[in-house]
Amino acid sequence: MQISLKLKIKVSDIMSKKKTYDEAVIRLEEIVALLERGGKGLDETLLLYEEGAVLLKQCQEDLKSAEGKLSELRLEDFEKELSKD
């Protein structure tokens, strides 16, 4: 019971605080390694799976969010633009 309580807190952390891509990939690798090693109970397996699925989705979204336009301007134009903000 102790363990599952701790795990639940972890999952809720994930839901509330968005990880950076780097953090997400590292945690996902960790989860896959844990599951592949085996020997986890059902509770833990399901929690790890859920967490992994969330992280994988986030990583894929992160990849997409790196796509964008190329903007090229002279220094002064950027300075003008930024002074408007």
Next chain:
Amino acid sequence: MREVSELTSGPLGIGHFVNLIRKTIKQDRLFQNQAIKGEVSQWKQYPSGHTYFTLRDNDGQMSAVIWRGRCKIDDSINEGSEVVVIASLDLYAKQGRVQLIVDKIEPINAIGEMEETLRKLKIKLREEGVFELEKKSLPLIPKHIAIITGTGSAALSDMNRLIDNRWPGLRRTVIGVLVQGKNAAEEIVRGISVARKLSQPDIAKKRGQPPVDVIIVGRGGGSPEDLWAFNLEPVARAIIATETPIISAIGHESDLLVSDMVADVRASTPSNAIERCVPDYNAIQMYLSELGERLDSSSIRQIGDVRNKLKLLSSMLKAAPMAGFTKVKIKIQGLASRLKNSSKVLLAKELSRISNFETSLSAVHPYRVLERGYSMVQNESGDVLTEIKQLEIGQRITMNFADGLADADIIEIKNKSE
């Protein structure tokens, strides 16, 4: 040898003699295109455009001339300047005067001063512990790269080409600045400050972009003077103050500048900067799908193991007396229902895999074949007939077409080999 015979055949005219000397001087490589250093005195620039002066040091002196338009003369050169000249010795026969004809003149004070300032800056930064500061690591994937470099430069097009090879359409912002000359350092500093603003989450949000997470400051190769802006303190300070990981990518492999020493990453060339911070998109995609597959398969295997144990447990429970086991039973029931729910997600995945499989299966369904002009033959009990030996004369068969059936009787059987 001719000169010697002339010498022996009688007195030489002085002009002739002087010209012989001139010839000797002109032929000796020691006196031609020689680099000579000294101090400038009697510096006079004439309206004709020629410049006359004397090059001297404590041990000697000689007059020198720079013909009009022969070379660029630094404004700082004047009476007392230390200079290096590339000059050839000549003898003005009419006056019997030797002088240096200057092809190139550079003030050495300026070079010396620059080197000295650089040396002092390096000492100062070292004493401050700047070189020991922890380097910020680059993100695994850059969501927004800022590149501070010369607009329209070869370095920029190299970088853009390389990015598009590795990750087509990766977001980037190019801040065009001067990278050499008097104003370069100031513009580079302002460029860094723009990039820093773009890396602030609130400003980035207003602009509808992710914050800049990698900054590249760089330019292609050039002379030490061309690259000098990257050796100046304001540029170094701006790099040090930057919270976002910053890559210094200046010139070639062999050029080591102060900006290289203070940046988080020193790239040997602008292209190398891209290699360092932009991963290959396809490789990343493949890696993520591999992780996803491993996550699914390892979970399914684990759940399978648990399910088997659970079955065992519940059968044991059924057999066991109820009293004292209620708690355990409730726990197992809870687990079982969670298993059902979570399995649904995995199950849905399996289902979609199966339906994909079905789609590809339906492409080879018999009816698809019939549509192409073939027909399928069945006997009266519905078996599909594929061989001639399944037939006999007088037998009734059913032929399946894509749009209907037809019955027929066998009147003759011919074996292919016959």
